[in-house]
Amino acid sequence: MRNTTTTPARPVLITAVALTATGSLLLTPHTAGADPKPVTRADTREGSALDTGAAKSPESAARRALIAPAAARTDTRGYPRRQSLAPDPENPADKSLKLGLTPYHAIAPKLNALQALGDRVSVEVAGTSAGGRRLFLVTVTAPETARQARAQERMRELIENAPAAAAKDRTIKADYKTPVFVNNNIHGNEWEGTDASLKLIEQLATAGDARTRDLLAHSRLYFNVTANPDGRIAGTRANADGFDLNRDFVTASQPETRAMRQIEIDKQPAVMLDLHGYVNGTLIEPTTPPHGENYEYDLFLKNTYANALGMEAAVNGLGYTPAKDGVQPAQIPFRDQDEGWDDWPPIFTPQYAAFHGTVAAHTVEIPLTVNNAAYTTLPVEELRRRSAINTAVAGAALRATLDFVGAHRASLVADQIEVFRRGSVGAAQVPVSAQSVPGVPGIGPEDVYTTAFPRAYVLPAGTTSTARLVDHLLANDVRVTRAARAFRLGGRSYPRGTYVVDMRQPKRGLANVLLADGRDISDKVSVMYDISGWSLGRLWGAEVVAVPGGGLSGLSLRPVSAAAPVASVAPRGDLRLRLDDPNAVAALNSLLKQGVSVRRSAEGDGSVVVPASARAKAVAVARTYDVSFTAASATHLTGTGVAPLRPVRVAAAVTAGELFALREMGFDVAPVSTAVLNAGFDWSTADVLFVSAGLDRAALTASARSALDAFLAGHGLVGRGADGAAVGVGAGLLDVTAVEGNGDANGVVRVVNWGGPVTAGAPDHSFVYAPVWFTDLGPGVRVEQAYAAGSPLVSGHWRALADGSGGPSAAAGRPSVVSGPHAVLFGTEPLFRDHPKGEFPQVAQALITMAQASSSGLVEESG
Structure with a gap:
């Protein structure tokens, strides 16, 4: 499998700067050399009063081409x-x-x-x-x-x-x-x-x-x-x-x-x-x-x-x-x-x-x-x-x-036109029935699925996750606008620069399918072929506000072809980087690989502190990954006795999507499996083990199991799902019982974060597929996150099993993520198919926590 880690950026010369309202430096980069820098997200090309003061980068044209409107790229040769x-x-x-x-x-x-x-x-x-x-x-x-x-x-x-x-x-x-x-x-x-x-x-x-x-x-x-x-x-x-x-x-x-x-x-x-x-x-x-x-x-x-x-x-x-x-x-x-x-x-x-x-x-x-x-x-x-x-x-x-x-050429084209017309004018959907779809037998109430489209979605600007989501919408040919002035909509005030998705557009269905919460369809059918919930509004880490009604005519909205960059660096002092986005994790890993002495924040808020001496390197990675470094306050500064972070080398028995996500975040990853361990894996090349699939401790040879246990005794484990929990519990790293829910269940769930090092600042929603929760927590086990009380499922399909177990009510209030001195176990799927971007940092924080504990010898007991 190819290594998909983002290529390190070339040196970047900063030729001009502009100050934000908070005094941070907005980057106006000039890239040395002729070959283009790796691209992670597109620049804006509005050319309006919304410009941030950052000049267009040399690769802007290439980046814009990735998400430019389709008509602008269509080849009209004969x-x-x-x-x-x-x-x-x-x-x-x-x-x-x-x-x-x-x-x-x-x-x-x-x-x-x-x-x-x-x-x-x-x-x-x-x-x-x-x-x-x-x-x-x-x-x-x-x-x-x-x-x-x-x-x-x-x-x-x-x-x-x-x-x-x-x-x-x-x-x-x-x-x-x-x-x-x-x-x-x-x-x-x-x-x-x-x-x-x-x-x-x-x-x-x-x-x-x-x-x-x-x-x-x-x-x-x-x-x-x-x-x-x-x-x-x-x-x-x-x-x-x-x-x-x-x-x-x-x-x-x-x-x-x-x-x-x-x-x-x-x-x-x-x-x-x-x-x-x-x-x-x-x-x-x-x-x-x-x-x-x-x-x-x-x-x-x-x-x-x-x-x-x-x-x-x-x-x-x-x-x-x-x-x-x-x-x-x-x-x-x-x-x-x-x-x-x-x-x-x-x-x-x-x-x-x-x-x-x-x-x-x-x-x-x-x-x-x-x-x-x-x-x-x-x-x-x-x-x-x-x-x-x-x-x-x-x-x-x-x-x-x-x-x-x-x-049927004429009617096919007419029906395509009608799809776009309904979206453009905000027309109501037409429920299927024998009258609306004549000639199709067997239509019944079980076939009627419609939704209530909001008047608009509002995406407050300023974060990497919002910029990613805006660019993703544009890449899908969804129309996005940006406010030239502050405005009020749906009973809330928003600043200039806020993004607005007007739902009166030809492809409103696609806009809604990406941004809406979705629906709990557990009572509609007994089984689903694949996933049933996927909301980018809940899982990508960006704030997305649905506005049910009200007009947009009084707003000064301008179409955009790319999200505005958010990269900035505070002009003086030590710097703080919040690890709340996969790009921020990639930026951190880039700095660590360059030898920068980065420490975790003393606040325990999921951020890291970069010394002022590394400002030039911070500027480069901020631009590469479109992240912001703010000024670190005295409360964030870590004592000199705390060891700096170092690059984390991960041995990973995981799914393809998880492997891809780990490499996107810049981790050095060595794929392992039962077969690889039985063949004799060199554990000196790893700092932490991540297990979710493909590693059965019981199927290891005696020598391979001994080598695994020796590694786990002095290093950390991050486990996901039943397989990951089996390795952690089997090795005696964590005294818990992992309870498997319905194996077919999947969707978006509400969670409550308990403020530990793994889920500090994490979103209050997550994704599950074959959900797991934890009971019988022994000494030293810390709850990092729990499923929300009541019914945690927001959208998707999650039924109890025939005996009444395994359903969302059984999971409600139960721990979904737990940790101990040498292990973190996830019952959720935070890296599923490279999809729930806002959940990625939880796994990154778990890997960093376990690697730091093993390298420093620090053991933090908690109840």
């Missing part, structure tokens, strides 16, 4: 666009070869050949994977001049930005090419969508029939050939960073996800397919309840169900049978299942696409398993037979979808 792709080195280890499918190294030559077939196929590189491989986006359409391409772009912009006008525009009705997006191979070991798309592209490139000519004259077809080339080659579901990309769309932590996001924004597809495997018979969305409450489900269900019927007929029409081929008839969950395959969270590609105006979006699960155990146990001939059938099934779904687009 089609075809010839691009000769350099070949990739031949890789005989590519797992797709065994299946008789196209290996990744053959894709670029194949696309070159397809472009040469005529004037319909164009190829571009949409990005690169976590492993550095190219992501190929193919466009198939009738030729366009540059002038015609610009006209198409103007119509696309009008549809989003002026939907009421677009609905009446005769040119759009006559000439707009319906965008269709096909996403393939997002799970690397679900291969065949790629091959089906390559075959279809070849057919479309040369077909001379009237239907094909008409389709391409009135549509643009976009194919993401393989969304996960790393996984395709390795035969893994995840990418090179270990991430399931089809769970990443809220966070967009991975480059492949960001590339898909940008395709959605730039191309604005009305229809999309995401080709997966393997469910027999072929599973075709729409799904079972619960349905995403933030999108216009009446429009989505109408089109998705109609297209599903066509795909079902095409797949069944191939003639495969259970007896002869092992292929069951296709199924449509909305019609054929009660629950268990939902469209509630926007972490999946089709559910995310709906917020960008896609009114028919489908996960399609092709039927015959060829991955995992089947890949290693079945004969090659059987695997290739299955792959051939799967490719044919995926091809049938693709062709049926193109037939649907050809027959």
Whole structure:
């Protein structure tokens, strides 16, 4: 796995400064040298009275390009666009070869050949994977001049930005090419969508029939050939960073996800397919309840169900049978299942696409398993037979979808316009019913999910976490404004510079799905397929205020294309850095690696003190990580007898998301597991052990267990979940009982922080998946955090087990994080999938606390 630690910054020369109201230095940097500095967050480019006094940095243009509005980046050259792709080195280890499918190294030559077939196929590189491989986006359409391409772009912009006008525009009705997006191979070991798309592209490139000519004259077809080339080659579901990309769309932590996001924004597809495997018979969305409450489900269900019927007929029409081929008839969950395959969270590609105006979006699960155990146990001939059938099934779904687009082009575009119109004017959602969605059978009250959109969200400015959240909203094509003057809204006063998200905007559903608390849906369905709560407003560490009503017309609000930088350094004296954000932790680790003598604050408030002698280095890291160093008061200064912090080396048996988050925060991490320890791990390379998965103390050899116990006796442990607690309790580090809640439970929970070194200043919300709490606390065990009394669940799905145990009421008031002299145990998931950014510092504080205790020999007993 690649090391994802942010590259250390080059020396930065400060050529000018400005004073904030508190006397801190706002940084106006000039970077020495020609190569660009690592970028962590974008600068502002408002050019208004809101500018902080910091001049634009040399890399501002590049940073702005990361989050600039889609229309500003859209390429309006005509089609075809010839691009000769350099070949990739031949890789005989590519797992797709065994299946008789196209290996990744053959894709670029194949696309070159397809472009040469005529004037319909164009190829571009949409990005690169976590492993550095190219992501190929193919466009198939009738030729366009540059002038015609610009006209198409103007119509696309009008549809989003002026939907009421677009609905009446005769040119759009006559000439707009319906965008269709096909996403393939997002799970690397679900291969065949790629091959089906390559075959279809070849057919479309040369077909001379009237239907094909008409389709391409009135549509643009976009194919993401393989969304996960790393996984395709390795035969893994995840990418090179270990991430399931089809769970990443809220966070967009991975480059492949960001590339898909940008395709959605730039191309604005009305229809999309995401080709997966393997469910027999072929599973075709729409799904079972619960349905995403933030999108216009009446429009989505109408089109998705109609297209599903066509795909079902095409797949069944191939003639495969259970007896002869092992292929069951296709199924449509909305019609054929009660629950268990939902469209509630926007972490999946089709559910995310709906917020960008896609009114028919489908996960399609092709039927015959060829991955995992089947890949290693079945004969090659059987695997290739299955792959051939799967490719044919995926091809049938693709062709049926193109037939649907050809027959319903006008209504698909009209419904996309209506999605944006409702958002722009603040129209009410239309609940699904037999009347609002005619032709869809079986609609009942269990299918009705709507929400009350606030009039606006207000994000008070000035913190790194707020700036990150603003930039994330902008990257998702959510419109954000900033106040040029102080104002009052919703009964509260806000200063100049405050961010406002006006919810009367085309993509209000996406704005709300990211910022709202969400909903407790525990009583709606008995089981959920994946996460059920994800609120950035609660989990990213920024203050987010929902304003239910009231007008914004009297406010002086200006659109922004990037958040304003917040980096500042106090002009004199020792400096204080609050570790309340992952960027602040990364800044601390950067200073420690540079040899700066940093100590924890004597206040015990989760901050650290940097000596005045390191001001120049503080200035550099403040700019790199967009953090603020304030003046340290006398109460923060630590006595000379307290040892300074030093870089923390972490041995980590953790999930891929946790490993990624640790490295984002600048920790030196060595992944370990039961197998690694049994092979003989060098414990002298570690200061602390972090365990959440993959380490079973009982499965260690005698020598490995002895080495582990010897390390833990003189060092610290940070554990998360049942596995982490088992190591800590098993080694005798902490006298507690870990109680496991419902293993399917997940969501956003209320917590109470008790003010210890781990959770000082932490948010009052956290995230859980398979929650754990602690009882029977023995001597020396300190409660750092507890689940809130009553019902701690804010949003998500958390039910008690059949025997009444394991539910939120059993967890209420119980400790969720506990510590002792040599261990910290978490029952929450503060690093889940690299998502809950505001929770990251709790793990950082735990690692620092344990490493400091072991290095200094200090043991702090507490009851």
